[in-house]
Amino acid sequence: MRRAGSLTLAALCLALAGSAIALGQSARVEQGGKAFIDSGCYGCHMVGRLGTSIGPDLTRVGAKYPREYLDRWLRDPLLQRPTAHMPKLELTEDQVRALAAYLSSLQ
Numbered sequence: 193m194r195r196a197g198s199l200t201l202a203a204l205c206l207a208l209a210g211s212a213i214a215l216g217q218s219a220r221v222e223q224g225g226k227a228f229i230d231s232g233c234y235g236c237h238m239v240g241r242l243g244t245s246i247g248p249d250l251t252r253v254g255a256k257y258p259r260e261y262l263d264r265w266l267r268d269p270l271l272q273r274p275t276a277h278m279p280k281l282e283l284t285e286d287q288v289r290a291l292a293a294y295l296s297s298l299q
Contacts (some may be wrong), residue, residue: 217293220289220290220293220294221290221293221294221297222294223286223290223293223294224290224291224292224293224294224295224297225294226290227283227287227290227291227294228291228294228295231281231283231287231291233250233291236278237249237250238250238251239251239298247277247278250295250298251298252298252299253295253296253298254295254296254297254298254299255298255299257295257296258296259292259293259295259296262291262292262295262296263288263289263292266281266283266288266291266292267280267283267288268280
């Protein structure tokens with residue numbers, strides 16, 4: 193009986209932790225969407241109907257690249273692809289993570 197109670201408690205803790213992670217991820221995606229606007233990314237990229245088409249359309253970029261790749265790209269595009277036209281941006285680590293979360297959510 194005691195073991196069943198422990199397993200139930202452990203399952204509840206895991207469920208709550210998963211919910212907290214999902215809420216944290218949702219907030220990070222929202223921050224990334226704001227950073228997309230605040231950093232002027234829309235000046236070169238489209239997301240849906242927002243932006244200009246100077247650079248690649250990012251509307252479904254999350255379906256094409258994993259978040260880890262987007263993290264690396266945002267830190268230094270030229271390191272990922274030396275022929276890239278995107279300059280290295282002055283982003284904080286938190287901005288990089290938020291933007292990568294936002295971009296990876298674009299499916």
